[in-house]
Amino acid sequence: MVFPGTNCEHDVAYALERQGARPELVWHTSEDLSGFDGVVLPGGFAHGDYLRTGAIARFSPIMSEVARVASTGGPVLGICNGFQILCEARLLSGALMANRDTSFICRPVHVRVESTNSVVTAGTRPGQVIEIPLNSYEGRYVAPGDEDQVVLRYCGPDGELDDRFNPNGSTDSIAGMANGPGNVAGLMPHPERAIEDVLGSVDGALLIGSFVASLQPA
Amino acid sequence: MKVRVHVQRRPGIADPEGSTTAQALRSLGFEDVGSVSIGREIEVEVTTDDAGEARKQVEDMCRQLLTNPVLEDFEIEVLA
Numbered sequence: 001m002v003f004p005g006t007n008c009e010h011d012v013a014y015a016l017e018r019q020g021a022r023p024e025l026v027w028h029t030s031e032d033l034s035g036f037d038g039v040v041l042p043g044g045f046a047h048g049d050y051l052r053t054g055a056i057a058r059f060s061p062i063m064s065e066v067a068r069v070a071s072t073g074g075p076v077l078g079i080c081n082g083f084q085i086l087c088e089a090r091l092l093s094g095a096l097m098a099n100r101d102t103s104f105i106c107r108p109v110h111v112r113v114e115s116t117n118s119v120v121t122a123g124t125r126p127g128q129v130i131e132i133p134l135n136s137y138e139g140r141y142v143a144p145g146d147e148d149q150v151v152l153r154y155c156g157p158d159g160e161l162d163d164r165f166n167p168n169g170s171t172d173s174i175a176g177m178a179n180g181p182g183n184v185a186g187l188m189p190h191p192e193r194a195i196e197d198v199l200g201s202v203d204g205a206l207l208i209g210s211f212v213a214s215l216q217p218a
Numbered sequence: 219m220k221v222r223v224h225v226q227r228r229p230g231i232a233d234p235e236g237s238t239t240a241q242a243l244r245s246l247g248f249e250d251v252g253s254v255s256i257g258r259e260i261e262v263e264v265t266t267d268d269a270g271e272a273r274k275q276v277e278d279m280c281r282q283l284l285t286n287p288v289l290e291d292f293e294i295e296v297l298a
Binding site for chain 2: 098
């Protein structure tokens, strides 16, 4: 999906392609996703993040199609701003707000796999530690109390859970969520930016690869 | 008529902008500053002349778009 202000779509398309998918960029005014096996909402600043991050993007024409794909069990993944949009669209529970320290965070972080029952973690092991970059100001996940599935938590290099390793003050160090069935998932850090040695980590390929493996012909 | 919506963070949700501002005020010498909470104000103009109807419409807008119930509470004031 490409909204006005989305800026990670080419990186995501490249990462998907390397994992064997055939991505196409779809503009937000499109009203038809038939023929697609899955949907990724990449990062950026959709609609300028006016009002709240993701709040306006939720009303883009394409979002009713995204909801349809989600409700029929199709794989839907939101990364960073895409995660914020999925939360605003109530396809995932919770919300994201300004980081605890009111600073923009742009650095690699470690996350630990909490559940493998999601399109983004199906190819990982429970407890596996993955290093991928975080790049956000409004990355603090706030849980509503009845959240669905936590799939990733911020952690130390050996998987330690501690407030020291919670970069943005997210509730319970939550970095990624999924709905109950696991076909809709979202995460704040960027797996598509850690897919080749030259980028410093290849761990993101595990997550993107999980998503590609979840795609079934429509 | 004009309707003003005052949006405030829900109790218990940390407000880093507010606490940073409180610290800055204290270091300026305002020693009595306890906490600072930063909200938002939205003014919506609606065509109806009925205050109750205006309030109802804006309440709906708050629920559907203007505020996020996970993070924020709102108060509505019909101006005139």
